[in-house]
Amino acid sequence: MTPSDREATGLLTRPDDLVRLLDQSGVRHASPEFDPWVADVDLDALIRLHRDMVVVRRLDSEATALQRQGELGLWPPLAGQEAAQIGSARALHDDDFVFSSYREHAIAWMRGVRPDELLSVWRGSAASGWDPYARRMAIPQIIIGAQTLHAVGWAMGARWEGTTSASIAYFGDGATSEGDVNEALVFASSFDAPVVFFCQNNGWAISEPVGLQSKQPLARRADGFGMPGIRVDGNDVLAVLAVTRWALERARRGEGPTFIEAVTYRMGPHTTADDPKRYRSDDDLAAWRERDPITRLHAHLAASGADIDAVDADVKEAADRAAAELRAGLTAIADPEPMSVFEHVYAEPNSHVERQKERFARYLAMFGDEDGGTA
Amino acid sequence: MSTITFGKAINEGLRRALADDDKVVLLGEDIGTLGGVFRITDGLKAEFGEHRVVDTPLSEAGIMGTAVGLAYRGFRPVVEIQFDGFVYPSFDQIVTQVAKLHYRSRGTVRMPLVIRIPFGGGIGAAEHHSESPEAYFTHTAGLRVVACSNPADAYVMIRQAIASDDPVVFLEPKRRYHVKGEVDLDASLADARPMGVATTVASGGDVTLVTYGALVQTARDAATAAAEDGVSIEVIDLRSLAPVDYATIEASVRRTGRLVVAHEAGEQGGVGAEIAASITERCFDWLEVAPVRVTGHDIPYPPAKLEQYHLPDLDRILDGVDRALGRPNSLSEVEA
Numbered sequence: 129m130t131p132s133d134r135e136a137t138g139l140l141t142r143p144d145d146l147v148r149l150l151d152q153s154g155v156r157h158a159s160p161e162f163d164p165w166v167a168d169v170d171l172d173a174l175i176r177l178h179r180d181m182v183v184v185r186r187l188d189s190e191a192t193a194l195q196r197q198g199e200l201g202l203w204p205p206l207a208g209q210e211a212a213q214i215g216s217a218r219a220l221h222d223d224d225f226v227f228s229s230y231r232e233h234a235i236a237w238m239r240g241v242r243p244d245e246l247l248s249v250w251r252g253s254a255a256s257g258w259d260p261y262a263r264r265m266a267i268p269q270i271i272i273g274a275q276t277l278h279a280v281g282w283a284m285g286a287r288w289e290g291t292t293s294a295s296i297a298y299f300g301d302g303a304t305s306e307g308d309v310n311e312a313l314v315f316a317s318s319f320d321a322p323v324v325f326f327c328q329n330n331g332w333a334i335s336e337p338v339g340l341q342s343k344q345p346l347a348r349r350a351d352g353f354g355m356p357g358i359r360v361d362g363n364d365v366l367a368v369l370a371v372t373r374w375a376l377e378r379a380r381r382g383e384g385p386t387f388i389e390a391v392t393y394r395m396g397p398h399t400t401a402d403d404p405k406r407y408r409s410d411d412d413l414a415a416w417r418e419r420d421p422i423t424r425l426h427a428h429l430a431a432s433g434a435d436i437d438a439v440d441a442d443v444k445e446a447a448d449r450a451a452a453e454l455r456a457g458l459t460a461i462a463d464p465e466p467m468s469v470f471e472h473v474y475a476e477p478n479s480h481v482e483r484q485k486e487r488f489a490r491y492l493a494m495f496g497d498e499d500g501g502t503a
Numbered sequence: 504m505s506t507i508t509f510g511k512a513i514n515e516g517l518r519r520a521l522a523d524d525d526k527v528v529l530l531g532e533d534i535g536t537l538g539g540v541f542r543i544t545d546g547l548k549a550e551f552g553e554h555r556v557v558d559t560p561l562s563e564a565g566i567m568g569t570a571v572g573l574a575y576r577g578f579r580p581v582v583e584i585q586f587d588g589f590v591y592p593s594f595d596q597i598v599t600q601v602a603k604l605h606y607r608s609r610g611t612v613r614m615p616l617v618i619r620i621p622f623g624g625g626i627g628a629a630e631h632h633s634e635s636p637e638a639y640f641t642h643t644a645g646l647r648v649v650a651c652s653n654p655a656d657a658y659v660m661i662r663q664a665i666a667s668d669d670p671v672v673f674l675e676p677k678r679r680y681h682v683k684g685e686v687d688l689d690a691s692l693a694d695a696r697p698m699g700v701a702t703t704v705a706s707g708g709d710v711t712l713v714t715y716g717a718l719v720q721t722a723r724d725a726a727t728a729a730a731e732d733g734v735s736i737e738v739i740d741l742r743s744l745a746p747v748d749y750a751t752i753e754a755s756v757r758r759t760g761r762l763v764v765a766h767e768a769g770e771q772g773g774v775g776a777e778i779a780a781s782i783t784e785r786c787f788d789w790l791e792v793a794p795v796r797v798t799g800h801d802i803p804y805p806p807a808k809l810e811q812y813h814l815p816d817l818d819r820i821l822d823g824v825d826r827a828l829g830r831p832n833s834l835s836e837v838e839a
């Protein structure tokens with residue numbers, strides 16, 4: 129069986145077992161199990177969720193454009209995944225801790241990460257952008273799946289210290305094949321760690337369809353590790369919010385880990401260095417465009433009697449402001465000084481690095497670049 | 504002769520190996536339909552089918568471990584690691600299984616694996632995409648480690664590596680993928696220079712400069728620049744990092760009396776340290792000065808905007824040459 133055959137088994141599209149509160153056309157469906165988790169979400173709150181999604185979509189397209197203009201070295205777009213990210217981020221408490229991969233810009237935004245902090249890594253100016261303790265979010269992980277273990281360790285500690293905070297690990301469908309992720313599931317289960325595994329199944333791991341990683345819905349793997357696995361429509365922000373709140377509450381109550389599979393779609397390329405035309409069909413894309421997370425909430429707002437013109441005007445203003453902030457943030461990123469390559473290699477003085485540093489400073493000084501040697 | 508890029512040369516070498524031996528299989532992430540993120544396996548799945556060019560699940564340990572099983576069964580797996588920094592999840596399989604099975608089985612089990620790793624920096628990439636992990640592998644007995652520097656070598660060496668009954672870590676300097684050169688696609692392996700033998704790519708009498716991979720070109724440029732200054736540098740392209748062809752280096756150092764080794768990887772415990780020590784042992788009486796290393800700093804690979812300060816470039820190599828010659832250099836006042 130080829131990967132594309134496997135994909136056709138419906139790992140992405142089979143709707144029957146998905147938690148969904150808002151369907152594709154924005155119609156609200158009742159769910160006895162999950163309605164209580166979003167009972168407080170009134171029209172105003174829905175409007176805010178909508179605004180958040182529009183804003184991060186704009187930030188994402190703006191960053192993609194900045195990459196095309198040569199201002200960023202690389203950018204992994206999140207377009208299509210706004211509901212999965214905003215819905216889950218809104219479920220977090222301030223004292224929870226996020227361990228993410230490289231595509232969770234919306235989560236970072238929700239955690240208060242500033243544009244310059246967000247962009248500096250992708251610009252190639254810094255090894256990391258923000259203080260993880262200040263933002264309650266670890267610096268992004270490029271090594272696929274490694275962060276899931278970190279989330280579990282953090283959660284084990286939180287439990288041992290008797291707190292009620294939880295961690296959440298974001299990773300992709302491809303990541304579920306890595307050893308680290310499987311080991312994370314084992315540890316989380318063995319230690320009843322208060323952690324939520326949040327898998328954004330966006331259909332692809334670069335060129336590889338999810339069917340190459342799994343023959344069953346990914347959430348079903350959870351069963352084998354002894355934790356609940358739940359599939360949610362990842363383009364339904366309300367359902368994602370409900371499911372994530374439910375999972376986090378389980379964690380806080382000491383009932384251990386949960387595996388959430390948010391079924392969504394990566395609308396753009398894997399990163400700005402990728403060419404999805406080589407492996408993905410236009411039909412696929414068109415079908416997913418119809419499931420757009422923002423359009424459906426917008427339709428729901430309109431049907432619920434929101435003043436939709438005011439909503440539109442407000443989100444436009446918010447998105448424009450965020451985009452302007454992003455561009456201003458970019459110009460705030462200074463090019464790093466040459467000698468900064470030696471900073472933070474060790475926490476304590478290290479004679480070897482000190483010596484190399486001195487030698488390199490002398491080397492730079494030979495070019496008459498006074499700053500080079502002393503920066 | 505065809506003029507093709509370095510990347511295309513490896514692609515042609517793989518194609519030839521797949522055609523010549525149906526036990527050769529390629530395994531890796533995105534290598535099939537996409538043709539690999541660098542397009543090195545472009546077109547091979549279409550030509551040889553999905554059981555010869557296999558898109559694997561996203562799991563380096565999985566790829567390496569199953570390659571071991573395939574080799575047990577007589578296959579000759581060629582594994583692609585997408586980027587240098589992603590080899591580590593499979594490190595355990597490489598150093599405890601791939602490297603040692605021939606020894607542990609008292610020679611009964613062959614591990615003719617090739618582990619292709621695009622390595623090194625200079626392309627402005629994100630973190631974990633520019634590393635030079637070679638020393639980890641040269642420190643492990645049972646592995647051969649090679650690094651090619653030009654299209655002609657790439658074409659021949661990938662085929663030699665696949666033909667070898669030993670596991671070969673095959674390092675491809677990614678910043679050279681687009682460089683073109685002449686390649687004889689009909690070259691026979693029987694006539695080719697063995698992959699364990701170094702090549703003298705520029706002759707000279709004053710200093711021996713040893714390097715490999717992407718820095719070979721930088722070293723040649725340095726030799727050209729030094730020549731204008733009246734200094735004649737002999738540049739040796741190491742090609743094989745384990746084992747090292749000491750005969751070639753020794754013969755050169757006995758003539759020049761001076762050795763500079765350059766690489767992108769850090770200094771401490773690196774290939775350069777090994778060569779400096781070995782040549783000192785072998786050529787102590789011929790050396791005019793202690794061997795000099797020009798290397799990346801002992802730091803995690805820095806962000807893209809700083810890599811120019813990390814990677815040895817022409818000037819840093821020339822500074823190393825000045826050190827070997829006892830001319831004014833970056834250290835003259837400190838360590839004179």
Ligand SMILES: Cc1ncc(C[n+]2csc(CCOP(=O)(O)OP(=O)(O)O)c2C)c(N)n1
Nearest residue numbers: 231270271272300301302303332333334589
């Ligand atoms: C250990 C490791 N292997 C390979 C890669 C290269 N790589 C980067 S992203 C990616 C695909 C990831 O897919 P998935 O986990 O589904 O996440 P997505 O990017 O789709 O959000 C690969 C193979 C990596 N970063 N780390």
